[in-house]
Amino acid sequence: MKITSAANPRVKAAAKLRERRGRDEQRRIIIDGVREIARALAAGVELVELYYFPGLATDHEHQHLLKRAGEGRGMLIEVPPHVIEKLAFGQRVEGVVAVAKQPQQSLADLAPPPGSLIAVIEGVEKPGNLGAILRTADAAGVAAVIVAGGGTDLYNPNAIRASLGAIFTVPVCAAPSPAVLDWLRARQYRMLAARVDGASDYAAADYRGPLALILGSEAHGLSDLWRGEDIASVKLPLLGQVDSLNLSATAAAAVLFYEALRQRRET
Amino acid sequence: MKITSAANPRVKAAAKLRERRGRDEQRRIIIDGVREIARALAAGVELVELYYFPGLATDHEHQHLLKRAGEGRGMLIEVPPHVIEKLAFGQRVEGVVAVAKQPQQSLADLAPPPGSLIAVIEGVEKPGNLGAILRTADAAGVAAVIVAGGGTDLYNPNAIRASLGAIFTVPVCAAPSPAVLDWLRARQYRMLAARVDGASDYAAADYRGPLALILGSEAHGLSDLWRGEDIASVKLPLLGQVDSLNLSATAAAAVLFYEALRQRRET
Known part of the structure; x- marks a missing residue:
């Protein structure tokens, strides 16, 4: 699916995961970066959503990640740059941000x-x-x-x-x-x-x-x-x-x- | 001496030392924090100015530093909080910021x-x-x-x-x-x-x-x-x-x- 507005409720809920309160309430986490998301997937972390901006997701690593995420139950969501920037943190914008279920390990x-x-x-x-x-x-x-x-x-x-x-x-x-x-x-x-x-x-x-x-x-x-x-x-x-x-x-x-x-x- | 305005030329010159260009031009550096300044002094780094806000420089460590800096050729400059905040970097504001000659070691x-x-x-x-x-x-x-x-x-x-x-x-x-x-x-x-x-x-x-x-x-x-x-x-x-x-x-x-x-x- 495609989302074009940063005011979309899904996007707003995802952005809240950057704060602890959002993570505690939703029991989800947000993962930024192609390597980090790939490692989470490899470790069995359950993706809920994968936001991506196609213009920044052209290389092999990104394509592989999108394919793998698409095969799971996670939902691929194509977004424009300003939405990815709203979700990404720090200076790095890699074009992919994932929402995942918070791993529960006691x-x-x-x-x-x-x-x-x-x-x-x-x-x-x-x-x-x-x-x-x-x-x-x-x-x-x-x-x-x-x-x-x-x-x-x-x-x-x-x-x-x-x-x-x-x-x-x-x-x-x-x-x-x-x-x-x-x-x-x-x-x-x-x-x-x-x-x-x-x-x-x-x-x-x-x-x-x-x-x-x-x-x-x-x-x-x-x-x-x-x-x-x-x-x-x-x-x-x-x-x-x-x-x-x-x-x-x-x-x-x-x-x-x-x-x-x-x-x-x-x- | 006392400086109360962040627009004072000395303060403006000191603030420029937070950027590389300013350090290269003035051949000076800026040091923030009581421990860091104390270590610089102990190592023989030559202080030029020590800006301090008295309200945050009340403990023994600060007093000792001010005394030592005052004994050297560095100039003690009392400033209000907004001037210290202009000079300090990062989240920590310790109430003291020093300007020193750039150590020259080849x-x-x-x-x-x-x-x-x-x-x-x-x-x-x-x-x-x-x-x-x-x-x-x-x-x-x-x-x-x-x-x-x-x-x-x-x-x-x-x-x-x-x-x-x-x-x-x-x-x-x-x-x-x-x-x-x-x-x-x-x-x-x-x-x-x-x-x-x-x-x-x-x-x-x-x-x-x-x-x-x-x-x-x-x-x-x-x-x-x-x-x-x-x-x-x-x-x-x-x-x-x-x-x-x-x-x-x-x-x-x-x-x-x-x-x-x-x-x-x-x-």
Whole structure:
């Protein structure tokens, strides 16, 4: 079908998905960009609508995406540039924006393979940072990412974009921290929490076997819930010449994920 | 002194420093934020003006900064909120914005201690990414960062901000890639270039001794200049389940800098 007006009720409903309130009310998300939509489709995310402007959707990648989306139950909607611009976010306008059902993954559903490396991120401040961490988790083979802490807006457009779609390919869910801790204990994950006051150097730790890496936010670190006899703490060396310039959450996650991968590949 | 109008010529000249053209013409830079300015001062950057709004500069950190700046040759300028807002960038308004002489560091001046680990970043796309890499370099004890490639705008406000001021504490300079390569060869740095098609795994490489880690941009990688018999290439494992989702430059730098630090601390 074709829609030519940005005032069309469908378009207006889709535009509301850029805000959290719209996502919560409609239980849908909005995905911008050909790669991100393709990754969502590949991961089984259910498209509802795919808005496209033909003039920007001429290359092979776009054509392939339109064909695949058309084969599913999603509705292809041809729109003029000003409608795509209304739906797109950020500076990039790729000519395709999708509306999808919000993936529902609860802690109870999360079932990484036995012996996996998983990551817990508590209190992540910016959706873009969460996206960057998910992207690194994907590359490093982290089997699942649990976002701990109340009120996390997992499918914020900035998180989707910064993840380049890894938010759909890495199993991910959000849950309150106490529930996450219970989940980890019940499944007997060994827990390694990264803290600036960690008891030992990260490089001296053993990252093999079933392991949960627990990271806090840059500004607030981890809550005290993550102190306990069954939770080891590690720190990253900080050699900065000036005052306490700690690592960004993104950089800390990259270092820890790849150190874990390095050790796990050696065995 | 006090300035109350945003139309004051000094304020207008300072506001122009947010754009590259203004920085190039005036050979000055603008620094926003109390920590960033403090780090610049500590690193010997020469302040020209410090604009402050007293209502937002009440805490110890601000007072200390104003005192230090007042002791130097920089001029303290009290302004109302709307002038600070005109000068500040981003969402954060901390009540202090400094104008400083642009630090002049050329390749010829750069003299890291013998045996150092240094980093070369070629073609970095976004000032924010450069800032994030500088921040990680500071934490990991990288002795100098050379930004290779034409036209790099080192002191872009976004680079300063994302570095949290590390851009002033880590020795940094920009130069064309061929000049950087000559510089490294003349000083007999061993060179390790990170590439997606690298010859060996990054974790199998030796990072000890005088070493230059060479990183390219996320979109374009490294130019072919960085292929040669005296340049080893390494790659980071990418286990992503979908298509070629490579690491961000920030994440790749973090992994390499900390692997180097890990090995160098062991010896």
